[in-house]
Amino acid sequence: MGGFAIGSAFDSKSGQMIMAALLLMIVSFYSGTLFGNNAPLYISHLPSPSSSSSNGTSRFTNKVTLTYRKTPLAIPETGVDVCPLKFNEYIPCHDVSYVATLMPNLDVSRKEELERHCPPLEKRLFCLVPPPMDYKIPIKWPLSRDYVWRSNVNHTHLAEVKGGQNWVHEKNQLWWFPGGGTHFKNGASEYIERLGHMITNETGDLRSAGVVQVLDLGCGVASFSAYLLPLDIRTMSFAPKDNHENQIQFALERGIGAMISALSTKQLPYPTDSFEMIHCSRCRIDFHENDGILLKELDRLLRSNGYFVYSAPPAYRKDKDFPVIWDTLVNLTTAMCWRLIARKVQTAIWIKENNQPSCLLQNAEQKLINVCDVNDESKPSWNIPLKNCIQVRNSNAESNKLPPSHERLSVFSERLKKIGINQDEFTSDSLFWHDQIRHYWRLMNVKETEIRNVMDMNAFYGGFAVALTNFPVWVMNVVPATTKNTLSGIFDRGLIGTFHDWCEPFSSYPRTYDLLHANYLFSQYKNLGEGCLLEDIMLEMDRLTRSLGFIIIRDEEHVMSRIQELAPKFLWDVESHLLENKEKKMETVLICRKKFWAIL
Numbered sequence: 001m002g003g004f005a006i007g008s009a010f011d012s013k014s015g016q017m018i019m020a021a022l023l024l025m026i027v028s029f030y031s032g033t034l035f036g037n038n039a040p041l042y043i044s045h046l047p048s049p050s051s052s053s054s055n056g057t058s059r060f061t062n063k064v065t066l067t068y069r070k071t072p073l074a075i076p077e078t079g080v081d082v083c084p085l086k087f088n089e090y091i092p093c094h095d096v097s098y099v100a101t102l103m104p105n106l107d108v109s110r111k112e113e114l115e116r117h118c119p120p121l122e123k124r125l126f127c128l129v130p131p132p133m134d135y136k137i138p139i140k141w142p143l144s145r146d147y148v149w150r151s152n153v154n155h156t157h158l159a160e161v162k163g164g165q166n167w168v169h170e171k172n173q174l175w176w177f178p179g180g181g182t183h184f185k186n187g188a189s190e191y192i193e194r195l196g197h198m199i200t201n202e203t204g205d206l207r208s209a210g211v212v213q214v215l216d217l218g219c220g221v222a223s224f225s226a227y228l229l230p231l232d233i234r235t236m237s238f239a240p241k242d243n244h245e246n247q248i249q250f251a252l253e254r255g256i257g258a259m260i261s262a263l264s265t266k267q268l269p270y271p272t273d274s275f276e277m278i279h280c281s282r283c284r285i286d287f288h289e290n291d292g293i294l295l296k297e298l299d300r301l302l303r304s305n306g307y308f309v310y311s312a313p314p315a316y317r318k319d320k321d322f323p324v325i326w327d328t329l330v331n332l333t334t335a336m337c338w339r340l341i342a343r344k345v346q347t348a349i350w351i352k353e354n355n356q357p358s359c360l361l362q363n364a365e366q367k368l369i370n371v372c373d374v375n376d377e378s379k380p381s382w383n384i385p386l387k388n389c390i391q392v393r394n395s396n397a398e399s400n401k402l403p404p405s406h407e408r409l410s411v412f413s414e415r416l417k418k419i420g421i422n423q424d425e426f427t428s429d430s431l432f433w434h435d436q437i438r439h440y441w442r443l444m445n446v447k448e449t450e451i452r453n454v455m456d457m458n459a460f461y462g463g464f465a466v467a468l469t470n471f472p473v474w475v476m477n478v479v480p481a482t483t484k485n486t487l488s489g490i491f492d493r494g495l496i497g498t499f500h501d502w503c504e505p506f507s508s509y510p511r512t513y514d515l516l517h518a519n520y521l522f523s524q525y526k527n528l529g530e531g532c533l534l535e536d537i538m539l540e541m542d543r544l545t546r547s548l549g550f551i552i553i554r555d556e557e558h559v560m561s562r563i564q565e566l567a568p569k570f571l572w573d574v575e576s577h578l579l580e581n582k583e584k585k586m587e588t589v590l591i592c593r594k595k596f597w598a599i600l
């Protein structure tokens with residue numbers, strides 16, 4: 001492995017310039033190890049007679065051409081086509097031009113246009129998404145929290161409109177993130193401290209208030225999440241793909257966990273009872289509309305004794321219709337039996353207390369709220385319309401109280417027990433992944449700091465992510481919507497993740513993960529037909545993976561041999577290894593690595 005890295009990331013002159021700029025601000029020892037030093041191999045859009053040119057740049061036979069998904073699917077002899085350069089940010093299910101064609105049928109008053117809308121198969125591209133011009137191997141964590149390559153996310157809009165609020169500034173060939181946000185110009189740390197004080201009556205911080213998992217709605221460039229890490233708090237951050245261009249792309253380029261999503265007409269793809277805190281700062285979500293249906297979704301996601309932190313003009317302004325909106329919010333939250341515990345410095349905080357069943361039943365009797373029918377929690381929240389009701393939970397939920405952050409990793413959730421998983425199976429899964437991680441890193445043969453953004457595409461109980469706790473990574477745990485809901489169990493271990501149906505592309509930008517792990521993912525989808533054929537899933541893997549990123553695959557033998565055959569056509573290098581499976585039998589593990597190529 002690693003034989004395809006040639007040359008240097010930047011010519012020495014501009015390289016020196018960046019270094020000079022950085023050295024002023026950063027401890028110098030970072031620079032050598034945390035910048036990539038790889039140059040791409042090239043794909044020519046002109047027919048090329050040989051596969052390698054004399055000056056050391058390889059060429060590939062793949063054609064650059066706009067190619068749609070045809071049925072039946074055929075992969076060209078020359079390799080999978082490469083999409084034209086202008087598709088370098090292609091996100092199939094958040095494609096503005098496709099959504100525009102749906103507009104007449106979308107409920108714009110509820111911002112339905114911001115949700116996922118996947119085009120039908122024949123309108124999906126079936127070509128490899130190329131990197132933009134001048135793409136560089138991303139800067140490594142932790143330096144990436146503050147600096148990313150400018151050309152990797154070539155969008156000036158955010159810096160123009162949000163620079164004054166310290167979201168992001170331009171600095172030569174880099175973007176610089178000072179750690180601010182609209183509501184926390186002076187940096188997220190100070191803001192996080194203030195929230196801690198508000199929640200604890202000045203006696204503690206968010207950690208002592210029991211906050212372990214946070215959902216950040218409309219997260220911007222996700223500085224809030226980055227600065228919660230020192231408190232051992234894990235955050236799921238999302239934002240829609242809207243006029244705040246590419247905020248999620250910035251977040252992921254920085255190495256901070258985030259995805260594209262929107263709170264609109266459907267349940268968010270996270271399980272019930274998953275967060276101790278939901279945060280919406282400088283919130284532009286209309287919670288007071290539609291009988292508070294969006295607040296009811298937050299109620300579903302909050303654990304008992306969880307907080308809703310809201311900062312927006314209705315919480316502090318006395319002009320226009322803000323006071324009426326505030327009154328509506330107070331009426332709605334009161335009916336839901338939330339208690340307002342603090343309101344100052346433009347921020348309001350509610351708590352969803354756990355002693356509310358009697359309160360809820362009383363309010364239901366007075367027709368202030370509706371109580372939901374008993375909800376089948378074993379079913380993933382995927383494509384489920386929002387419900388205008390509150391679920392009444394058992395008040396002895398206290399017995400399921402989860403321990404603090406670190407101990408939470410080994411929790412065997414009641415909710416896993418309910419879907420028929422036994423504790424021995426769970427424990428042996430944890431041990432198994434602990435071992436496998438050591439093998440994986442040995443076989444990938446890269447420094448730990450090379451890998452930051454990780455996705456476990458078929459996460460089961462989260463054992464893979466738990467085994468990575470002491471690595472400098474974050475893990476998006478994905479539980480396929482076609483399986484049983486084990487994601488609740490993953491959240492109960494203090495980890496984050498999402499439901500997803502791999503028959504559709506994921507809600508992320510291209511080139512956002514350093515490592516994808518697909519443990520028996522393909523075989524789960526083998527009978528689901530067009531759209532989730534092995535080739536479709538490989539194409540989506542390729543889109544999500546950064547140049548020189550890894551894809552680790554385990555599956556049934558016939559799947560593995562097919563992938564090995566196809567990998568070169570996707571411009572992946574592939575190595576086959578044998579490792580023990582859970583039954584202590586040897587099985588094949590493919591370590592694939594996406595080449596660093598670019599259109600010449």
Ligand SMILES: *[C@@H]1O[C@H](CO)[C@@H](O)[C@H](O)[C@H]1NC(C)=O
Nearest residue numbers: 007042053054055056057600
């Ligand atoms: C290598 O050759 C290609 C095509 O002949 C040219 O465009 C490219 O600039 C060359 N690269 C270097 C590093 O000289």
Ligand SMILES: *[C@@H]1O[C@H](CO)[C@@H](O)[C@H](O)[C@H]1NC(C)=O
Nearest residue numbers: 132133134135150151154155
């Ligand atoms: C970045 O975008 C600007 C404006 O769209 C364009 O002129 C420029 O060539 C782009 N730079 C790179 C490196 O792609």
Ligand SMILES: *[C@@H]1O[C@H](CO)[C@@H](O)[C@H](O)[C@H]1NC(C)=O
Nearest residue numbers: 198199200201202340341342
């Ligand atoms: C803080 O203390 C006041 C006065 O004792 C009390 O009314 C309020 O509920 C407390 N707030 C919190 C968040 O505990």
Ligand SMILES: *[C@@H]1O[C@H](CO)[C@@H](O)[C@H](O)[C@H]1NC(C)=O
Nearest residue numbers: 324325326327328329330331
């Ligand atoms: C809030 O509830 C009160 C009491 O029921 C009612 O008088 C008031 O009109 C409500 N306010 C709004 C904005 O709905």
